[in-house]
Amino acid sequence: MVSSKATRRRIQAIQALTGFSHKIAPMEYLGVPIFYGKAKAIYFEKLLTRIRRKMDAFSVPKSIVKALEILFSNFIWGSTEGKKKRKWISWPKITRPTAMGGLGLRPLAMTLKAFRMKAAWNILNADTLWASFMRAKYIKGKNLRTINLIASASKSWRDIWCCLQDLVELATWEFGPGDFSVITENWRGSGSLLHLEGSMDYAHITLKEAALMQFNIPLFPQELQQDLREDFHLKKRQDSHDRRIWPYSSNGDFSIKSYITEVTDSRCRNIFVKIWQNFIPTKISFFIWKLLHEALPVDSAVSKCHIQMASRCVCCISPKEESFMHLFYHGDLAKKAWLHFNDLFDLRMPRFTNIKNILNAWLQTASVNQIDAKPPKKILKANRSSKK
Numbered sequence: 220m221v222s223s224k225a226t227r228r229r230i231q232a233i234q235a236l237t238g239f240s241h242k243i244a245p246m247e248y249l250g251v252p253i254f255y256g257k258a259k260a261i262y263f264e265k266l267l268t269r270i271r272r273k274m275d276a277f278s279v280p281k282s283i284v285k286a287l288e289i290l291f292s293n294f295i296w297g298s299t300e301g302k303k304k305r306k307w308i309s310w311p312k313i314t315r316p317t318a319m320g321g322l323g324l325r326p327l328a329m330t331l332k333a334f335r336m337k338a339a340w341n342i343l344n345a346d347t348l349w350a351s352f353m354r355a356k357y358i359k360g361k362n363l364r365t366i367n368l369i370a371s372a373s374k375s376w377r378d379i380w381c382c383l384q385d386l387v388e389l390a391t392w393e394f395g396p397g398d399f400s401v402i403t404e405n406w407r408g409s410g411s412l413l414h415l416e417g418s419m420d421y422a423h424i425t426l427k428e429a430a431l432m433q434f435n436i437p438l439f440p441q442e443l444q445q446d447l448r449e450d451f452h453l454k455k456r457q458d459s460h461d462r463r464i465w466p467y468s469s470n471g472d473f474s475i476k477s478y479i480t481e482v483t484d485s486r487c488r489n490i491f492v493k494i495w496q497n498f499i500p501t502k503i504s505f506f507i508w509k510l511l512h513e514a515l516p517v518d519s520a521v522s523k524c525h526i527q528m529a530s531r532c533v534c535c536i537s538p539k540e541e542s543f544m545h546l547f548y549h550g551d552l553a554k555k556a557w558l559h560f561n562d563l564f565d566l567r568m569p570r571f572t573n574i575k576n577i578l579n580a581w582l583q584t585a586s587v588n589q590i591d592a593k594p595p596k597k598i599l600k601a602n603r604s605s606k607k
């Protein structure tokens with residue numbers, strides 16, 4: 220770059236002397252735009268594309284993420300005469316949702332994870348050349364849960380592998396034939412059946428095959444078999460093919476926005492925040508707290524303390540072993556109670572595998588009703604009829 224008044228001969232002389240080539244602004248030097256006057260967005264387009272390409276590449280090292288976040292945080296608190304100002308609030312607090320006292324900024328790591336999840340989703344579902352290649356190279360038609368990471372696996376495959384595992388657990392299915400694992404896929408929408416002991420031995424059985432056997436598989440306890448049959452008939456669609464569904468978006472496709480919303484919300488949905496809300500009497504909050512920690516003298520808990528006993532529940536016509544799930548969910552009395560109140564509040568609850576999920580679903584409804592401060596119609600009706 221030389222002055223616009225420089226003559227052609229002078230430019231040539233400089234070129235010959237220094238070996239540099241002559242360019243006219245705006246131009247790029249060592250990847251950075253060089254220009255006269257005011258910075259225009261277009262000068263930075265190439266640089267932005269390069270950053271974007273780097274972000275899309277799955278693995279940004281943790282150190283880079285950290286460095287970038289420090290830059291953002293410096294930007295928020297500012298500096299005077301090159302000296303950084305004191306940061307009064309920690310970065311994790313700033314990145315909380317506004318409802319939780321943060322500024323609602325997305326942590327960079329979360330954004331990057333969302334991009335990786337999107338890539339993993341495409342590997343599972345997209346019809347692109349890249350997706351087919353990745354499927355052929357890494358998945359080879361195998362059950363995703365049985366694919367192990369080998370020690371020499373690359374960093375990017377490691378990252379994608381983790382996302383694939385997350386996706387299989389979070390995503391649910393819209394199914395017709397049911398040609399996928401009855402165990403490892405979350406086809407019921409309340410989690411996979413991987414928590415059952417010895418489940419991996421049955422991972423190869425498809426939903427279709429299990430349904431043909433009426434779910435009469437030694438792995439499933441009687442009670443669960445009944446639940447599985449009901450769920451299967453409830454969810455099966457005659458005219459549909461099998462399609463993996465992302466449950467947090469309206470069209471069932473994964474989107475970065477829906478992922479981030481879900482992750483952020485679930486941070487707010489922490490059950491231990493909810494149980495201490497004002498409208499719940501302290502005595503009840505305390506009871507729920509103990510229940511969540513399984514710190515109640517239920518038979519199954521007592522026998523864990525090596526106290527021998529014959530467990531017989533008092534809630535069923537034909538007594539069964541008393542466990543937390545039995546006493547508070549599966550038992551005759553518990554079933555009746557849930558049914559009664561779910562009906563009263565118009566709740567359609569999916570089947571749950573643990574008490575935390577049940578309470579979460581309930582408390583979610585409870586806090587919504589609190590804000591609306593409108594009693595459900597059925598309660599009003601019940602009140603009216605009792606006054607007559």
Ligand SMILES: [Zn+2]
Pocket residue numbers: 532533534535538539545550551
């Ligand atoms: Zn019982």
